[in-house]
Amino acid sequence: MFKSPFSYSIVCSLILFSCIDNPEGPAISPSVDQIEMEAEGGIQQIDFSSAEWKIERIENVKSDSRIFGDIYSPENVRVSENVLLELEREGKLDAIWPNKGFSIVRSGQDMLEINLLENSSGEEFGFRVILSSESGESTITVSQKASQGYKFKEITYFVGDGDGDSLYWKRGTTLKLTVPNSQEIEFTPIGGIDPTSSYIFTSKSLDAFVWLKSDSVEVKLPAHFQDGQIYYAEDMGIYTEYLQSELSEFTNLKETITAPAGYSEFRSEYEMRRRILSYVLVLTNNRTGDEKEIEGKITLVAPTGNYEVISVE
Known part of the structure; x- marks a missing residue:
């Protein structure tokens, strides 16, 4: 059966487009990418379909500045103090202030737990958790209301x-x-x-x-x-x-x-x-x-x- 050069060009273009649209590695797909909490705080668990990702950085929502804190091993041993927060694999990140704060725990490769302390700062609080993998980046945005006292x-x-x-x-x-x-x-x-x-x-x-x-x-x-x-x-x-x-x-x-x-x-x-x-x-x-x-x-x-x-x- 004869195929025209035009048809062959279309097939190649589709194959090329498909390759570009699917870079190496599975996409980061958190079960939740927006978290809103009351001032009293609480825990939110996030599940992932893939374990091929890391916490690239954590940013302040208001100023886009990166957040400092302490990094802990999976055995809860502090390995870094007052550093820019990031996590390659399992462990815990702490950013604690006198009037607000949070902990992020990666206890399993495909699970993340975000724990917010009570927000007594008098104003709303928020941050972004930036995740990265070979396929790109994904963001989890966390916002917390101010306490009513x-x-x-x-x-x-x-x-x-x-x-x-x-x-x-x-x-x-x-x-x-x-x-x-x-x-x-x-x-x-x-x-x-x-x-x-x-x-x-x-x-x-x-x-x-x-x-x-x-x-x-x-x-x-x-x-x-x-x-x-x-x-x-x-x-x-x-x-x-x-x-x-x-x-x-x-x-x-x-x-x-x-x-x-x-x-x-x-x-x-x-x-x-x-x-x-x-x-x-x-x-x-x-x-x-x-x-x-x-x-x-x-x-x-x-x-x-x-x-x-x-x-x-």
Whole structure:
């Protein structure tokens, strides 16, 4: 059967076009290429029909700049710190900030897991995961809403591991006198440097203070504890990550000493108590109504009222 040159040209063209349209290697085909999450975060698993790909880079949606973080081996051993994020095979990528962040885990060659932390930054957050293979690139875009915030519900204290009281002594007022005759002198033995009571809240939770930073939430403060029972002070305090100080109840305590004629020198030392207790802060999510718990420690430092007056020879 006779075939015209024209027909032969069409067949060759089709073959050539087909070869160009199918480069070597299977195409990257993630089961999901757009992820939208609420501010509270969560986990999204992505499956692939092919394992022939790698994480080429991760970009910030807003600025197109690449994102830095830590890279971990499949055994969860950190192999690189504060580097541009990329992953050839299995392992984990971490990009964690105080108010947002994510982890990407490739536990299987054909599976990816994206875990978003809660977004407390006050604005929407997003990034792109760029995948590459011999067939080209593919992009997974992740976006996360900003949190609608929390309301304070309650705080409770308890005696946890390593909690309790410790005592130490500090040097107080120094008094140098030159008097013609012996006389009584009044001074404040628990004055001197730093005559204050103070407290500070600390927590390992990255978002322990961001929710209430602008609200100046007043909370009850522990005064003392006995046999595991905690008793509270009448005055309230502020839940904050910053040191809070006030004058001690013993600041104006007076002591009378008898100074001899001529030159004399006296100094005081007073006892301080450092008290550490654990706390659980309960917040209510404005969007969902769910409760969020934050654990931490409170450290209170104050004079006990015990003091000594020492005559310096």
